[in-house]
Amino acid sequence: MRNESTYNLQRRIADGDEEAFRHLFDTYFDRVMQFLNGFLHDREAAEDLAQELFVKLWCHRDVLPDVQSLNGYIYRSARNAALNALRGQGRLVSLTQAADLSGSVLPDDLYYALEKQLLVDLTVDQLPDRPRQIYRMSRVEGLSNEEIARRLSISGKTVENHLNAALKRIRIMLRNFNALLC
Incomplete structure (x- = not known):
């Protein structure tokens, strides 16, 4: 009010x-x-x-x-x-393209999901090199923490720390985004 x-x-x-x-x-x-x-x-x-x-x-x-x-x-x-x-700029799929990909009329939920995904992608792009690399290896490539540690020649705990820091930053950004919508 x-x-x-x-x-x-x-x-x-x-x-x-x-x-x-x-x-x-x-x-x-x-x-x-x-x-x-x-x-x-x-x-x-x-x-x-x-x-x-x-x-x-x-x-x-x-x-x-x-x-x-x-x-x-x-x-x-x-x-x-x-x-x-x-x-x-070609950095976000159009709503029409998204509707074509989904095979149906674009519901509000899909639009909201696209916005949130964009926000996550932008947040990940802003991360320092190592956390960004580890986040992408985990979430995009689907590698386990052990596989990431082995590939990067670092400890599993270091992988976990970088991943937790990246996820914390993403959660904060999403919380702020949701607060703006209210």
């Missing part, structure tokens, strides 16, 4: 109040840009995308009074913009 001051801000923006919009922009821009950069790993592209998002928000400001969670609305818009940008 939104509070009265947020609703008033949304109402003022919908009525064309540039000062209210400036307040919204100043409050959210840096956070949205950092959020987008987490997806894109390109600060300049994230900044451009954040600016486009706020331009669209201003152009479609008339819908703001109906938005129940302004924070959720902004971050969902940012997430969708990031996914569209990644899809445009």
